[in-house]
Amino acid sequence: MRANDRPAAEDGLMTWDDTFRFRCGPGIECFNSCCRDVTIFLNPLDVGRMSRALGLSSTVFLGRYTTRLAAESTGVPAVVLNMQGDGKTCPFVTEKGCKIYEARPYSCRLYPLDTENGIEYTFITDSETCLGLKDSREWTVETWRLDQGLVFYDDMDHQLKDVMKSEEVWEAPIRDPRMQDMIYMALYDPDRFREFVFESTFLQKFDIDEDILEKIREDDVALLYFAAEWLRFALFGKRAFLKFDKEFLERKKKEVLQKKRS
Numbered sequence: 470m471r472a473n474d475r476p477a478a479e480d481g482l483m484t485w486d487d488t489f490r491f492r493c494g495p496g497i498e499c500f501n502s503c504c505r506d507v508t509i510f511l512n513p514l515d516v517g518r519m520s521r522a523l524g525l526s527s528t529v530f531l532g533r534y535t536t537r538l539a540a541e542s543t544g545v546p547a548v549v550l551n552m553q554g555d556g557k558t559c560p561f562v563t564e565k566g567c568k569i570y571e572a573r574p575y576s577c578r579l580y581p582l583d584t585e586n587g588i589e590y591t592f593i594t595d596s597e598t599c600l601g602l603k604d605s606r607e608w609t610v611e612t613w614r615l616d617q618g619l620v621f622y623d624d625m626d627h628q629l630k631d632v633m634k635s636e637e638v639w640e641a642p643i644r645d646p647r648m649q650d651m652i653y654m655a656l657y658d659p660d661r662f663r664e665f666v667f668e669s670t671f672l673q674k675f676d677i678d679e680d681i682l683e684k685i686r687e688d689d690v691a692l693l694y695f696a697a698e699w700l701r702f703a704l705f706g707k708r709a710f711l712k713f714d715k716e717f718l719e720r721k722k723k724e725v726l727q728k729k730r731s
């Protein structure tokens with residue numbers, strides 16, 4: 470039986486081979502209705518893509534279009550897209566559809582499905598609200614994931630798992646605002662994080678390979694991989710390619726010794 474034929478309560482979870490029927494596009498009666506009055510949490514990859522599509526820096530994009538939150542249970546920062554006006558409309562919806570369609574966020578790609586772990590999926594809506602679920606075009610969850618570019622997010626989600634799901638790593642939520650800001654910057658604000666790496670004392674402290682520096686200077690995705698490594702190092706002391714600069718360490722040792730003597 471196809472997933473759409475079953476009521477949501479009995480639906481259970483779909484995995485990658487399960488099928489469902491769906492089509493969306495201009496001409497459908499409910500077109501654009503799901504782009505209003507909705508809570509859209511942005512994935513770290515979304516901010517870089519959306520801000521570039523709009524020709525904005527990530528810092529300006531975040532300030533103009535989003536609200537920063539912190540997860541109650543973990544204290545880890547999260548970012549929500551602001552809706553506009555009385556109709557609580559997404560700022561990017563137009564009569565013709567999404568004006569940043571190629572850079573639309575993860576949640577918009579996933580709709581009408583939802584998932585917590587990327588393996589088990591469920592419907593987030595029903596065919597009375599989302600008329601596209603009455604169409605005959607058939608997908609498996611996996612063909613949908615491929616069509617919507619969701620697989621692009623898989624590896625990064627895996628990389629960021631221990632940072633973003635820190636309740637599995639830490640017993641207490643993060644409450645230190647400086648630490649929250651560090652995580653927010655590294656995950657969601659590539660332009661500010663890039664400035665931090667290249668224009669603070671960061672590169673005096675760490676010995677980073679030239680080829681890595683070259684990549685992260687321009688590439689937001691490479692920078693986010695780098696941010697994941699840096700956060701793992703800064704938060705949990707795990708090192709992959711981050712090495713302290715030897716001269717910096719020697720200088721620090723001398724400073725500590727001098728302090729002890731004085």
Ligand code: SF4
Nearest residue numbers: 493499501503599601
């Ligand atoms: S509610 Fe469903 S069919 Fe209607 S516009 Fe949204 S995704 Fe498309």
Ligand code: SF4
Nearest residue numbers: 504559561562567577
């Ligand atoms: S980003 Fe695009 S697809 Fe997502 S809610 Fe806004 S207009 Fe709709």
